[in-house]
Amino acid sequence: MKFDTPAGPNPSDRGRVLGQPRDRIDGPLKVSGRAPYAYEYHAEAPGAAYGWILGASIGKGRIARIDRRAAEAAPGVLLVLTHENAPEQGEDSDYAAPQLQGPEILHYGQAVALVVAESLEEARAAAALIDIAYDAAPGHYDLAEERDQAKLPESGQTPPRTDVGDFETGYARAPVTLDVTYTTPDQSQAMMEPHASMALWEGDTLTLFTSHQIMHWAQEGVAATLRMPQEKLRVVSRYVGGGFGSKLEVYADAVLSALAARLLGRPVKVALSRPLIFNHTTHRAATIQRLRIGTEQDGRIVAIAHESWSGDQESGGTAEEASSQTRLLYAGENRMTRNRLATLDLPFAGSMRAPGEAVGLLALECAMDELAEKLGMDPIELRVRNDVGYAPEEGPAKPFSSRKLVESLRVGAERFGWEKRTAPGLRREGRWRIGLGVAAAVRPNLAQPSQARLRLDGQGQLTVETQMTDIGTGSYTILAQVAAEMLGLPLEAVTVRLGDTDFPKASGSGGSWGANSSGAGVYAAAAELRGMIARKAGFNADDAVFEDGGIRAGNRRIALADIAGAEGLVAEAGIEFGDLSEKYAQASFGAHFCEVAVDADTAEIRIRRMLSVAAAGRVLNPKTARSQCLGGMTMGIGAALMEEAVVDRRHGLFINHDLAEYQVPVHADIPHMDVIFLQEEDDKSSPIKAKGIGELGICGVGAAVANAVYNATGVRLRDYPLTLDKLLREMPAAAA
Amino acid sequence: MIDDAHAAPRRQAPGSAMTSEASMAAGSAAAPRLDLRLTVNGKERSLRLDPRVTLLDALREHLRLTGSKKGCDHGQCGACTVLVNGRRINACLTLAVMHEGDSVTTIEGLGTPEALHPMQAAFVRHDGFQCGYCTPGQICSSVAVLEEIRAGIPSHVTEDLERIEFGEAELRERMSGNICRCAAYPNIIEAIREVQEQGA
Structure with missing residues (x-):
């Protein structure tokens, strides 16, 4: 289904199930401890050996010497991998995350060894026996010091720079001006479930139980790293113990568990220890933000500039785009924004809940408060005065x-x-x-294509299958609500299965697009299924009403269970988004x-x-x-x-x-x-x-x-x- | 070795070693193993364990009761909270072999999806969780907190040591060892209050 014209009235408007404050359908499993997270697939990956990752203890430099012999000889140890014996992997890219590929250390907490043993205790103890000597190199860790070296990155989630009108002139002429600089620190997503993976090989097929927000990103990343075809890799994340952006990436737990399991011919499970997470995985980068706002005496903005500086590894290239929301929020004819990026040798910068806006608004919305005081205005009135009905830059x-x-x-x-x-x-x-x-x-408001498969059985039970994840957001429940509303079923008649690449590709959870995109994907599949049901029952799909577990037109009604029959009905479809996001902000x-x-x-x-x-x-x-x-x-x-x-x-x-x-x-x-x-x-x-x-x-x-x-x-x-x-x-x- | 993580764990014959330990011990100077008997969710269990195994890993990896979660393994987050002899404890901060003869209740022992404990049901009703990972620890703590107040055990915010209120300040203070990054905190407090009021 292509969404390229505004939606008219449709069955999702009915509000019988969708839009109701229903309890989470995954609730009973979660509150009773029965919902399985990545490290807990004992039944599916039996007899797994335990991996323990050792992280680099310098910020930059190289490994001069690494001796794994004592670890290999330690009780219970099955395998020790370092850059000297790790299998060759795919090139580093946006998705791939090769591990142990050389002696160079880019950042503290980068994996330098994996120990696999019969037990966690043995793996952890043996990891302490690995003898490493580093040649540490001086690194750049201070954003303020590197600020003057910062450049505009070539690309980003949003443009690195925008200019409208003539900011400098407008600001110079403004009767009231504010010029303030705010700083925000590095932050950590700190979700409660550590990154973890269990790898199970069957022939040349890998099943990876892991904790990831977007299934097809994990599949692409791990397959590219392991140089294997994606169709031979199944990724499963049925429950994800929080993500907040941290689980948009593939890390050493996924890659090294898979490599070790292949070498050992046995399932291997690896979790990142909590102290490793903060430096091994991504974080929200610190920012320096300068705001300049010029207004008339009545508070009307005539010039606004928001400049942001943040840092990342040279090969990372991720700027914290802290000025981006300033392009959308307030009126003003003369505008300038910059998201500059300095090279730092800290761990990789990445996404954390509302990348850009979360820290950008920490600066902009305090600057507005400062401006209101300067103008002698109520801060709400200042914002109302600068409201705008269109994208202010466009x-x-x-x-x-x-x-x-x-x-x-x-x-x-x-x-x-x-x-x-x-x-x-x-x-x-x-x-x-x-x-x-x-x-x-x-x-x-972002949107991503998303697909789903709906299966109606002879008992009138509906099963929704999609790669969508539920990272605590409520996907299980709201997708069941969309499907129930569309088919006129009670919520209890719907089962939702998520987080598995065996299911149709979905938006995944990121950028706040999950509920709307995957919900629209289920809507599309439900529309397809409604058509199939109507055709099979001999109804005109446009006239038929789906309610109370049946399809009705005039005074004729048939139960969905009877239409589905023993064979059942299966519909698979998805949503694609057209250019409405270009026509409308x-x-x-x-x-x-x-x-x-x-x-x-x-x-x-x-x-x-x-x-x-x-x-x-x-x-x-x-x-x-x-x-x-x-x-x-x-x-x-x-x-x-x-x-x-x-x-x-x-x-x-x-x-x-x-x-x-x-x-x-x-x-x-x-x-x-x-x-x-x-x-x-x-x-x-x-x-x-x-x-x-x-x-x-x-x-x-x-x-x-x-x-x-x-x-x-x-x-x-x-x-x-x-x-x-x-x-x-x-x-x-x-x-x- | 096939065992359904959703199902009740197999019972072990007293004194029997788990398969993985037995095979591992062969050929290398493994750490000594210690025998341990304890009661978990009302069932007697016997384990032979590496003395370094925490109570949390004994539950999760050896008894396959994965409801108790490992969030930090350092006693900082509370996701591993279980009840030992009726008192709550961070299962990651205690070695399993220190619990000979103890009675342990985990989230699985409080209730099942079909027959939830009142606190579990209240968490569902009040949306006292999102991702669910801290939830077993929050619920075990919640159950224990109500007992602690009933037993007259004071907290940092207790004003009258003779008569401890079930107020929100008491609950928030006592629950602060259980981090919820999804931040269901207000809903959790509402769930606990409902259970307390219904039980009163």
């Missing part, structure tokens, strides 16, 4: 498909009690300084409101209340969508207040590489929080009229927190995270 010819930013701000302000906000530093409750903050949210919008309390003596910051308003097209399941927003809000609070992968500039690593020292929000940090979804159906987005929501929840949150901290204390920090040491230095005297 003009009225490219309108937004839907954009409820102003409504998000207005509804949120009323619900949150925004009128109670005072001037900075005025509100006290005992030892606590109280402040309110607001920020806008925007996240582009597409994004989800929202607004975040935060109330903080700051201890007047210690500068301890507590989140007291938080509200997010989201306009993201049709909400397919308000219960799971709300949870996605709560997750984004919490990660945004983490970004504002605590998360920082600290760079050890002597040795070139993230030194706080575990879950005790890389601090993420815990129960005690997070109060009850509210989420409001605005009614919106976006007919230019897909037949099911949804937009992305998984990342919208984090976009802008940290800025709302930071603006609330400013409102509470009168202290503006421009270096995230806003930790007590930074705040305390600037805090007014407690007696104030």
